[in-house]
Amino acid sequence: MKKLLLIFVVGAFLLAAYPASACTTTLTGKKASADGSVMVSHSDDGLGDGRLIYVPAMDHEKGSMRAVYYDGCSLGYKPEWGASETHRIVSKERGPGYNTPGYPQSVPIGFIPQVKHTYAYFDANYAIMNEHQLSIGECTDKAKVEPEPAAGKRLFYSSELSRVALERCIKARDAVKLMGELIDKYGYYGTGETLLVADPDEGWVMEMCGYDKEGTNGVWVAQRVPDDSFFVAANQFRIREIRKGARDMMYSKNIFSAAKEKGWWSPKEGKLDWTKVYGDGEYHHPYYSLRRVWRAQSLVAPSKKVSAWVEGPLTKEYPFAIKPDNKLSVEDIFSVHRDNYEGTEFDLTKGMASGPFNNPNRFEGQAEATSGNDEALTPLKGAFERPLNIYRCVYAYVNQSRKGLPDTIGGLTWFGPDRPATACLMPFYAGVNNLPAPLQQADILKFSHNSMWTAFNYVANYAMLKYSYMIKDIKAVRDQYETEAFGKQAEIEKTALALIKNKKIDEAKQMLTKYCDTNAQNILKDWWKLSETLYIKYNDGYLNTSAGVANPVFYPAWWLKQVGYEQGPLTYIKQKGEQ
Template sequence: MTNKLTACTSILIGKKASIDGSIMIGRNEDAKAAWPKHMVVHQHGELGKHFISKDTKLALDLPGDSARYTATPEWTDKDGLFEEDGINEYDVAMSATESAYANSLVLGCDPLVDDGLNEEAMVTVVLPFVKTAREGVQRLGDLIAKYGSGETNGALFADNDEAWYFENGSGHYWVAQRIPDDAYAVVANQLAIQEIDFNDPDNFMFHPGIQQFVTDNHLNPHPDSFNFRQIFGTADRSDAVYSEPRVWIGHQMFSPLAAKDEEPESTELPFIMKPERQLSVFDAQAYLSNHFEGTAFDPLGKGPAAHRYRPISLAKTQESHILQMGRSTGANIHWLALGVAAQSTYVPFFNGITDVPAPYKRGKLPAQLNSAYWIFKHASVLVDSHLHDFLPLLEDVQKERRAAAIQLIRATDTELARHTGEARAKFLTRQSDNFATDTLNAYKKLALELITKMTDYSPLNFNTDENL
């Protein structure tokens, strides 16, 4: 990316791999430790007919009225929108992007382009104009094939029936794979898709010229198969330290028996995995909040390996999201945790809302404590100051909010059938707003409690004899 290189972690879960039959796609957006995000709801038709990227200056005519959709843009659009994730009115979810890296041989044959479609604009020009996940894959692929991209990226799509993972491995060439219903995938800043079956359109999509491009330029080290990761990707020392351990820990969490022989620096970890139990939304949250806890690699530990590998949840996480689709009992959910996932709380916003609370639309530099982003970050940095003493207090708030979220969702699902049309939208908005506001209040209360306790930690403190 020309202005902001993000380095994220993603998870995708099929409907038969989840405990409630829902489909989940989620990602951490990692860039800067202090760079606020907002949440917005774009109304139907809001985008108009034309789009010009502030990042690459790419100009596009937009195909008809834009759908209503949620998004999490930057606090400033100086360098572009970076809307990152959302669900549209047709129940299509998109998250973009998972930054990845292509090898020099491929980029020598199909270089990245300076004026193409980058992460900054992908959600904005794709999500509001598609009615299925497959349409999302196809639209993004067609745009990159035509205009090119200045980055190699992964993008996540889901609807009420299936989840897809999309990757472009050069300036113009791309592939996508459907996540099997009984499987999951975790991705960490590498091109992840492996074997492509060009005769299986139900599960694979791709640039129509990619096979010829690879053949003409002698790019395939194993001509008897077509392994996208091996042809387009990298497998160097930076991958071993930065990317592969995050995939490894996901496999250890969800498939410990199958992954018992895997190592953190393994270069050929599988993309598609089957979990050894059905996964809940809290499992997805736990993965995106993971920092190798329970291992020697936890940066909160003190051993020699504590900072060997880059953790999933880290200070540079701006926001973390899980888009939960195909919910048979009620509205789909855009879960959003602002700031560091391990120290924040995922707030459920129901698809169909018309607005979000004002603090979620605020936040800039320097910090301002009427902003949701900064309210979560404020508590986070206070906890960091005395982690051993304060982390249990944060965890108590997180535990209470998780239970409250399930109670909210159950109550909302039960009552939702009584509402239609405008009344339904108002009901979902009210339910989401109340929980989001209650969560901010819980974090404000936590911050005040932490500040109160910190007053006795001053280096100017002195144990005075109370009899004096």
């Protein structure tokens, strides 16, 4: 009986505890960017489905219905809704990329009326960008109430909301309204969520959550980001006071009545503070979210001298959006995601925890390692700093939506597989006919040389053996490809634009598709070559090159002192303190 009880408890723990999908997302207004684009970025920080899928445009018969699927990003993998922990959707109706035999078919939570035509888009754990430059980013937030999905009552989570928006909308404002209407009509389940929605003209922050475990709707709010500003969210709601009648805000009709009904807010208290009323602070420990908000704002606007220290989780120290000191580029935005607090008092490349070779990765060992479970996985109380770059990131990207260019060229996703610090950005234009096959293949439980995600994850993990050395080799290959891609951008777009002006749109799309595919295939080949180079060059802890084999790379003196290197064994006499 004791053994049976133990099995039951462990099984229940595994079902309740699911990998934390804790992301960082940013939005840069068109007057804050270097090239006038509206930029959205996102790092998907939960080890799971690493595929970037191309969903083609489709025509649908009148009266047809669209399936709404459950997504494990919401409340963890649930076998009753089909698919798997490694494949978020398995269905023929979402195009070839999601038609993956050998995995359980996704089971719809429910259906909504389909539209006559749906747009093509890039999709991952959340939708990314469609053929009309509509762009989305995401982060998970802690809400007071996180309802379960229920057929006929609670159909939508942010992931499927984002997909419907890209299937049906061209403008950010329309996408926000549509997603709000879907929440109102079909209900919302899962965690609190932030979705960033942008087009070439403007960008919006939309936040949502449930407020009743058995409710049949949800609650949401949206706020426009000023064109000259930069916004960042990191697993905590960021919209504060609801201003009735404000032109830069939208919200659900029940936002005030639901808060009063739950006793969370009274009009006597003044304006409703969305983050305070519907949110539940930071995940896991102080500064899990706020440190990243501070770091991102301090990187883009150092002159503002925002403080790293605040009084509590509901601080207003960090403004909703901040005007950057200089106009921002794609490289600037992705460098934020690559950050490990280097050069600050929180620098994760320093100290004993980074080891002798300055490894910034900190494996999580307590409740922060999972969502939905608060039990410590170690008897020690404590926490490491939570960086913008984290080892369990499955992908990251920067989207550009650019006015004055045809959608085919203007929409551009710079995609980096696995964690940002060791990723290489690859360009994919909104007008491509498909995405490279290696990007659409990934299974975290299978090793595949044909998978882009596997290649990058493999190199990133291997680099942790001698990080301060290997990161230089990785950057050398990465910088070569990124510099080439940014350098070629103007020429590629000039050629595509000329074809479009001559009404050769199909030729332009084919050219862009071939360019993006060739670039990605070359990176995949060279990344596996890099993995072999790292293996040989640092084999057995030595430095091995054509100049010499087995050249020692010893530990730094500061680290040797702290681990007791000086205490022996240097003599046959027992040293003081030895057992």
